Amino acid sequence: MRRKFLAGLLTGLRVVWPVLSGLLVLIAGLGLIVGIREGWPWTDSLYFAFVSGLTIGYGDLAPKTLLTRTLAIFIGFCGVLFTALIAGIAVKALTDMTKEDQP
Template sequence: MLAGLTALSPILLTLVALIVINGLIIGRLQGWSRGDAIYHAFINATTVGYGDFRPTHGLAKVLSVVNAFLGLLLTGVFVGAGVFAVELAVQIAP
């Protein structure tokens, strides 16, 4: 199981890095602080969307959609790893 997580770590870290970088670009376009930009990036990526920060600049809106898609990919990788772990557990159980 640990080997599986080790194999997934480059994918997970890349997706997280892309979400952060994209969020910082959105924040710069919007004039937000770094903390607010990263907060918005992960709230958007997890599709929670509280609405306290929302992009108004055209390019920032497009990048927010990209961020939401990256978040869906990140969630998919986590869910896939969880399903794989359950499958392994069921195969091992007597």
Template sequence: MEFTVTFLQYFGKAMLLSYPLLGFFVLVITLLGLMVARLEGWPRHEGLYWAFITALTVGYGDRRPSRRSTQALAVATAVVGIMFSGIFVAVTVAAATQAFQSYFAA
């Protein structure tokens, strides 16, 4: 239990530090989703759903852009999503590494 608490403390601190960047990526994903929804004629909530499913690399395939311009925006959404996911994973690994080091140093 001590390790878990230590990990969560390091993870929380790292998330606070990376929050501006992660928040920016969420904003970009949201804006791209709204743009695709408008160009494709989808309701806003469908565009947001599509953008986050695409950005988080789930990709159900129930919605997909059909125009060249929106397909280009889909690629941009996926790239931003990969960066978002990469930072989240990096923060998690860094927190786990620090927690392991402090656990075994004690």
């Protein structure tokens, strides 16, 4: 049962991998732009991008200008889209697995 789920999950990830990798690059790139505009080191910029993208948002780094705040909104949107795609693939793999097991 676990193997069927993992096989379905990996198949789904293989299909949408170009979209997922594009979203990751976009999140990192926007984070670096925010960091440059705010004067943060690149490590803090990537940290901010992925913490914001995963909608955790600790608040230890916060953009101050209108441009960087707008970019932070786009980072959050891309992160939600990334998470939704992975969740959707997992649900589809689980649904397909349970359909196969029914007589």
